[in-house]
Amino acid sequence: METENIITNLNSVEQRIADACKRSGRKREEVTLIAVSKTKPIEMIKDAYDYGIRIFGENRVQELIEKKELLPSNIEWHLIGHLQRNKAKMIVGNTTLIHSVESMQLAAELSKLSVTKGIITEILIEINIAGEKSKYGIAPDEALSFIKNVSGLNGIKIRGLMTVAPIVSDPEENRKYFSKMRQLTVDIKAENIDNVSMDFISMGMTGDFETAIEEGATHVRIGTGIFGER
Numbered sequence: 452m453e454t455e456n457i458i459t460n461l462n463s464v465e466q467r468i469a470d471a472c473k474r475s476g477r478k479r480e481e482v483t484l485i486a487v488s489k490t491k492p493i494e495m496i497k498d499a500y501d502y503g504i505r506i507f508g509e510n511r512v513q514e515l516i517e518k519k520e521l522l523p524s525n526i527e528w529h530l531i532g533h534l535q536r537n538k539a540k541m542i543v544g545n546t547t548l549i550h551s552v553e554s555m556q557l558a559a560e561l562s563k564l565s566v567t568k569g570i571i572t573e574i575l576i577e578i579n580i581a582g583e584k585s586k587y588g589i590a591p592d593e594a595l596s597f598i599k600n601v602s603g604l605n606g607i608k609i610r611g612l613m614t615v616a617p618i619v620s621d622p623e624e625n626r627k628y629f630s631k632m633r634q635l636t637v638d639i640k641a642e643n644i645d646n647v648s649m650d651f652i653s654m655g656m657t658g659d660f661e662t663a664i665e666e667g668a669t670h671v672r673i674g675t676g677i678f679g680e681r
C-alpha cells in the first residue's frame with residue numbers, strides 16, 4: 452500500500468476514534484490505538500511511525516522480534532495473538548503488554564521468566580466473551596477465579612482483560628459482548644485483588660472499534676483499517 456493511503460487511513464481511523472469518544476463522553480486520551488502490523492512489511496510500519504504511531508501489535512513472537520530489531524527503539528510492541536508456552540522465553544523482555552494470557556501454565560512460565568530477568572511483564576487475560584468454539588480465552592464466569600490464581604504469581608502484573616469478538620457484518624451485534632466485557636472488569640476490580648489493576652480493556656478491531664469504544668474499550672487493535680487487507 453502507498454504511503455498516502457496509510458496516511459489517509461490513519462487520519463480516518465483517528466477521526467472515527469475521536470468521534471466515538473465524543474459520542475460516549477470519553478476523552479480521546481482514554482483510548483489507545485494499537486496499529487496491528489502483522490504480515491505487513493517494515494516500510495509500511497515506518498510510514499505509520501512517521502505519522503506518529505508508536506504502538507504496534509503483532510500476533511507472532513518471531514515476527515514481532517524481527518520487526519522490533521529493525522525499527523526505532525521508542526516503539527511499544529504489544530503481543531496480541533495466541534502465545535505458545537515454548538515461545539514465552541523469546542517474548543519476555545521484548546513486549547510492553549501481552550494481551551493473550553489464557554492458561555495457568557503460560558502465566559506460570561511468564562512469571563518464572565520475568566523473575567529470572569528481574570522484570571515485571573504486564574499482561575491481559577483473554578476472555579472468550581461469546582463462548583465461541585473456535586476462539587481462545589477464559590469463559591467469562593471463570594475469569595474471576597482464574598485471575599485470583601494468576602495474581603499470586605511474581606513477575607507479572609494483570610492490567611485488565613482482552614477479547615476478540617465474533618466476526619459480524621453489523622458491529623451492533625457485538626455491543627452486548629463489549630458491554631459484558633466492561634461489566635466483567637468492573638466486577639473483578641471490585642474484588643480489589645492484589646497485583647490486579649483492571650484498568651485496561653482491549654477490544655475492538657477494524658470492523659467494530661467504534662462500538663467497542665462506546666462500551667468502554669481502552670485499547671483498540673486496528674490492522675486492516677490502517678494497512679489494508681492481509
Ligand SMILES: *Cc1c(COP(=O)(O)O)cnc(C)c1O
Pocket residue numbers: 487489510531532615656657658672673674675676
Ligand atoms: C489481526 C488482529 C487484529 C486486527 O484485525 P483487523 O480486523 O485487521 O483490524 C486485532 N486483534 C487480534 C488479536 C488480531 O489477531
